[in-house]
Amino acid sequence: MNSRKIHALVTLALGMATIMPGNAQVQFGPITGDAENGKKLYYEQGCYGCHGYQGIGRKNLANDVSGIMFSEEVFLIYLRARADLNPMLPSQDMPHYPESSLSDEQAKDIYAYIRTFKDTPPPVDEIPSLQTILDDVANEKGEGSK
Amino acid sequence: MQKTPKDTKPKLSRREFLGTGAAAGAASLLPAGQVSSAAESTAAERPVLAAPSAAQMARETGAARPPAKIDRIVHKPVSDLMVQVLRDLQIEFVASNPGSSFEGLQESIINYGETPNVMPEFISALHEESAVDMAHGYARCEGKPICALIQGTIGLQHAAMAIYQAFCGQAPVIILVGRDDKHFLQAHTADDVAAIVRPYTKWDAHPKTPAETLSAIQEAYRQSVTPPCGPVVVVLDSEIQKEDAGTLAVPEFVPPAIAGISQRQAESIAASLLKARNPRLHVGRLRTPEGIKLAVRLAEEVGASVDTRATSGPMSFPQRHPLAGPGDNDDYDFELGLERPATHVSIVGPGLRTLDDRDITGVNLGVVRTPRTAQHKPAGQNDIVADAEASLSLLIDAVHRQRTASNAQVVRSRTQRYANANHEARVALVEEAVEAARAGWEASPISLARIYAELWPLIRELDWCLASPSIFSGRHHVNLWNHDKPYSYLGSHPASALGYGLGASAGAALAARDRNRIVLNIQGDGDFNYTPGAMWTAAHHKLPMLTIMHNNRAWHMELMYLQYTAGVRGRGTDRAHIGTTFRDPYIDYAKLAAGYGVQGEGPISDPELLGPALARGVAAVQNGEPYLIDVLTQPR
Numbered sequence: 001m002n003s004r005k006i007h008a009l010v011t012l013a014l015g016m017a018t019i020m021p022g023n024a025q026v027q028f029g030p031i032t033g034d035a036e037n038g039k040k041l042y043y044e045q046g047c048y049g050c051h052g053y054q055g056i057g058r059k060n061l062a063n064d065v066s067g068i069m070f071s072e073e074v075f076l077i078y079l080r081a082r083a084d085l086n087p088m089l090p091s092q093d094m095p096h097y098p099e100s101s102l103s104d105e106q107a108k109d110i111y112a113y114i115r116t117f118k119d120t121p122p123p124v125d126e127i128p129s130l131q132t133i134l135d136d137v138a139n140e141k142g143e144g145s146k
Numbered sequence: 147m148q149k150t151p152k153d154t155k156p157k158l159s160r161r162e163f164l165g166t167g168a169a170a171g172a173a174s175l176l177p178a179g180q181v182s183s184a185a186e187s188t189a190a191e192r193p194v195l196a197a198p199s200a201a202q203m204a205r206e207t208g209a210a211r212p213p214a215k216i217d218r219i220v221h222k223p224v225s226d227l228m229v230q231v232l233r234d235l236q237i238e239f240v241a242s243n244p245g246s247s248f249e250g251l252q253e254s255i256i257n258y259g260e261t262p263n264v265m266p267e268f269i270s271a272l273h274e275e276s277a278v279d280m281a282h283g284y285a286r287c288e289g290k291p292i293c294a295l296i297q298g299t300i301g302l303q304h305a306a307m308a309i310y311q312a313f314c315g316q317a318p319v320i321i322l323v324g325r326d327d328k329h330f331l332q333a334h335t336a337d338d339v340a341a342i343v344r345p346y347t348k349w350d351a352h353p354k355t356p357a358e359t360l361s362a363i364q365e366a367y368r369q370s371v372t373p374p375c376g377p378v379v380v381v382l383d384s385e386i387q388k389e390d391a392g393t394l395a396v397p398e399f400v401p402p403a404i405a406g407i408s409q410r411q412a413e414s415i416a417a418s419l420l421k422a423r424n425p426r427l428h429v430g431r432l433r434t435p436e437g438i439k440l441a442v443r444l445a446e447e448v449g450a451s452v453d454t455r456a457t458s459g460p461m462s463f464p465q466r467h468p469l470a471g472p473g474d475n476d477d478y479d480f481e482l483g484l485e486r487p488a489t490h491v492s493i494v495g496p497g498l499r500t501l502d503d504r505d506i507t508g509v510n511l512g513v514v515r516t517p518r519t520a521q522h523k524p525a526g527q528n529d530i531v532a533d534a535e536a537s538l539s540l541l542i543d544a545v546h547r548q549r550t551a552s553n554a555q556v557v558r559s560r561t562q563r564y565a566n567a568n569h570e571a572r573v574a575l576v577e578e579a580v581e582a583a584r585a586g587w588e589a590s591p592i593s594l595a596r597i598y599a600e601l602w603p604l605i606r607e608l609d610w611c612l613a614s615p616s617i618f619s620g621r622h623h624v625n626l627w628n629h630d631k632p633y634s635y636l637g638s639h640p641a642s643a644l645g646y647g648l649g650a651s652a653g654a655a656l657a658a659r660d661r662n663r664i665v666l667n668i669q670g671d672g673d674f675n676y677t678p679g680a681m682w683t684a685a686h687h688k689l690p691m692l693t694i695m696h697n698n699r700a701w702h703m704e705l706m707y708l709q710y711t712a713g714v715r716g717r718g719t720d721r722a723h724i725g726t727t728f729r730d731p732y733i734d735y736a737k738l739a740a741g742y743g744v745q746g747e748g749p750i751s752d753p754e755l756l757g758p759a760l761a762r763g764v765a766a767v768q769n770g771e772p773y774l775i776d777v778l779t780q781p782r
């Protein structure tokens with residue numbers, strides 16, 4: 001597959017991200033990897049760096065919000081898609097993972113682990129500090145600068 | 147390779163050398179101030195410094211004795227007058243790491259006058275970089291300088307990066323540099339000491355007489371606070387500090403005259419603001435808190451919506467003022483920039499420029515050559531190169547002159563409309579930020595948003611200053627907190643140079659200490675470790691500085707960069723932690739704090755324990771004690 005085709009596919013996958021969150025109709029693909037091994041790899045490869053230790057970070061992955069998680073195939077295409085992006089400037093983008101550095105099997109293990117991430121924070125009204133923040137802005141009306 | 151004569155001698159450590167007769171022999175061979183003839187004869191080699199004289203050796207080894215017969219008693223050292231000059235200028239602090247080239251001045255600071263060591267107070271810094279960062283942090287809060295007092299060539303080299311950072315941030319900072327050319331180590335002096343930082347200072351002087359010295363300090367003040375503001379250097383010869391002042395008196399201080407726009411320009415802008423259907427102000431970073439008050443008045447007098455930079459840095463328009471926000475529609479027909487670019491007219495003070503004529507104002511720097519204050523290149527036809535703050539009174543007066551019953555009515559009605567719209571816009575932004583902060587709320591390690599969120603209820607009623615750059619910790623304060631003071635947020639490291647947060651926070655805490663204010667320092671672990679000694683300064687001087695470690699056990703940004711590069715090269719990211727992480731061993735920041743005499747706790751990774759720890763921290767700093775909480779965080 002040439003890089004154009006890969007990019008087209010990745011764009012498609014990412015496009016899905018925008019329609020997927022909260023859309024119960026979208027069916028995610030099956031999981032074949034070993035989440036336990038994926039957990040180890042997730043840490044070793046430093047995925048937590050951007051995606052957090054539980055999938056909440058610069059780029060959230062928890063709760064199936066990311067298009068790249070649509071299926072193992074899409075995930076693999078995404079990992080393998082970035083070789084021609086040779087940066088001259090430092091980049092904090094997603095690194096490229098050719099098969100030589102991460103096998104399909106390992107990638108599927110990581111995929112399986114990421115799919116376990118569920119973030120279920122309490123509602124705002126059960127978090128006093130967040131509620132205070134909301135109340136403060138709601139009550140500010142007409143107050144002006146202090 | 148040719149060898150210098152030094153290479154052929156048996157190796158002795160410097161102390162051993164000084165303690166033996168070898169030194170005396172060497173000293174007689176190489177009189178102070180002279181370069182060895184061997185060095186002269188082999189021009190390609192580095193010059194060999196002169197060996198210390200017998201007197202220098204005696205002093206270095208602690209064997210110096212006062213002269214038996216005192217033939218000169220100094221009743222009024224010139225350094226007393228230097229302190230008086232600083233006192234008159236209301237310089238609150240001199241942050242310093244001690245050095246014999248300014249012991250005269252240091253002695254005057256701590257002993258001169260009826261209330262010695264007050265205005266200025268001598269602040270002990272453990273590193274010259276911290277001393278300058280403190281002055282930088284203070285300047286960002288108060289819009290005026292304090293001094294850093296630095297030892298000759300060597301201290302100045304330690305200070306250099308912080309001076310560079312202050313230069314990039316156009317911060318008024320006065321750097322006093324001691325110079326002892328006659329009596330001490332040759333390596334500590336130079337003909338032109340300031341040369342090593344001249345490329346990134348606005349102005350420097352090396353006065354040659356007591357009278358010149360006093361005037362030079364006053365001029366340094368003027369230069370530092372006159373736009374473009376920036377760090378300035380005065381080199382103080384130790385002999386002058388110690389000389390008797392005789393009849394010399396402190397010269398009268400003439401404050402700087404900072405130019406604003408012309409009367410004609412003020413009338414025309416005022417007319418445009420009042421005539422506009424939908425006027426807008428863009429307020430950038432003004433110079434002093436006074437400027438903000440004037441900007442608020444102008445906005446209120448003309449009923450303009452305001453775009454503020456209060457969440458990006460100090461000295462801007464209060465974030466939740468009713469007029470701050472987009473207004474009720476974005477079809478602005480007259481936009482005025484105050485230290486900000488704007489569509490119709492912008493009033494922007496001159497920027498500091500490099501020798502090759504690049505403007506360094508708020509841009510990414512390349513290599514900086516010798517800077518000079520030069521003309522700001524206007525971005526558009528109607529840009530005016532003038533200090534916005536100095537222009538505001540003129541604008542307000544012009545608005546008053548043009549006030550009519552009908553335009554006053556228009557101003558009142560649009561003010562109300564804008565206030566309503568801005569309020570709605572703000573609520574929407576805060577709701578979005580709260581929702582984002584909720585994600586990962588119960589995560590361990592702790593989410594950065596949670597740190598900011600949990601701090602808010604504890605500080606909302608207090609006078610606080612967020613002194614640390616927040617760019618690496620997610621900038622969650624932007625919408626979760628209300629930035630209503632000139633110093634609510636002091637902004638990023640202007641040169642993106644690390645090792646700044648702790649020193650700058652200590653400087654902000656110096657400003658805060660006697661003003662019933664507290665300082666919050668959400669502190670990257672990488673940034674912390676350059677100059678952790680500022681913790682001791684905070685303990686020693688009882689600074690109200692709450693340090694909350696954003697401890698991701700990494701130079702995390704560099705880890706991400708390295709991961710990307712390794713990935714692109716197809717070599718995997720599993721070794722990217724090498725040289726980018728703090729593992730094996732982990733650093734224990736609470737213990738470090740304790741070692742420096744700062745109360746601390748942690749590491750905390752259970753989010754349930756965070757709130758109570760923050761409450762203890764805020765209580766401690768309110769009580770005038772620095773405090774550190776080591777929080778194990780999500781990386782970003």
Ligand SMILES: Cc1ncc(C[n+]2csc(CCOP(=O)(O)OP(=O)(O)O)c2C)c(N)n1
Pocket residue numbers: 618619642643644645670671672673674698700701702703704781
């Ligand atoms: C003086 C200096 N040295 C090195 C760098 C390169 N650098 C940029 S970010 C960074 C890591 C910052 O670490 P930390 O403060 O812990 O923040 P984190 O990225 O981990 O959030 C480094 C070393 C720099 N900007 N300044």
